[in-house]
Amino acid sequence: MMTIEWLRRIFRRDLASLAAQLDAYPDEQSAWKAVPGIANTGGTLAMHLVGNMRHFIGAQLGGSGYVRDRDAEFGARDVPRAELKKTITAAQGEVDSALAKLDPATLDRAYPLAGAGATLSTGQFLVHLATHFGYHLGQLDYHRRVVTGGTSVAGMLSPKTLADPAA
Numbered sequence: 001m002m003t004i005e006w007l008r009r010i011f012r013r014d015l016a017s018l019a020a021q022l023d024a025y026p027d028e029q030s031a032w033k034a035v036p037g038i039a040n041t042g043g044t045l046a047m048h049l050v051g052n053m054r055h056f057i058g059a060q061l062g063g064s065g066y067v068r069d070r071d072a073e074f075g076a077r078d079v080p081r082a083e084l085k086k087t088i089t090a091a092q093g094e095v096d097s098a099l100a101k102l103d104p105a106t107l108d109r110a111y112p113l114a115g116a117g118a119t120l121s122t123g124q125f126l127v128h129l130a131t132h133f134g135y136h137l138g139q140l141d142y143h144r145r146v147v148t149g150g151t152s153v154a155g156m157l158s159p160k161t162l163a164d165p166a167a
Contacts, residue, residue: 004107007126008099011053014133015092018049021140022081022088030147032078038143040074045140046084047073049133053091056129060112061122062098 021042025031031042040048051073058064107123120128145151 004099004102004104007130008096010130011057011095011099011133012092014130014137015053015088015095017137018046018140019085019088021137021144022046022084024148024150024152025081025144026148028078028081031081031084031144033147035143035146038139038146040139040143042140042143042147043077043079043084044074045136045143046088047076047079049136049140050084050087050091052129052132053095054087056113056125057098058091058094061102061106062094064094064098066094 022031025042031046032044034041048070051068051070054064054066055068059066059068102122107126108121111120111122111125141153
């Protein structure tokens with residue numbers, strides 16, 4: 001049975017991985033370098049992932065008041081790494097707060113927004129968001145490797161961070 005705590009751990013891990021990926025770029029410019037055949041830069045993917053978390057979890061489930069600007073997520077360029085990391089920190093706080101106060105019965109209720117014409121339960125939508133995040137995080141990792149020629153995984157997606165600390 002899925003629990004909110006599992007989701008909290010996954011989102012914490014993945015947001016931390018996002019910050020680590022940005023840190024693994026050798027300089028500010030490389031995160032924004034366009035690569036033929038790759039639709040989005042690492043910076044664009046970071047902005048999109050943060051926007052998703054803040055909108056779909058922070059605002060919709062947590063009432064954070066965040067207002068999404070999806071066009072800016074895909075249109076802004078050369079946003080400094082420090083600014084991107086501040087938005088990641090904000091997303092971490094908003095997601096954690098929203099999930100901390102979420103009633104477990106909500107997981108079985110319809111998510112407040114229909115996505116792509118589909119009505120999903122809140123639990124289904126949160127799992128969708130987690131897999132969507134992982135998909136784009138992999139794209140960001142690939143972008144970083146292509147741009148830098150590096151092979152490191154920047155400590156991404158370790159299952160250790162999902163383990164119950166009490167176990």
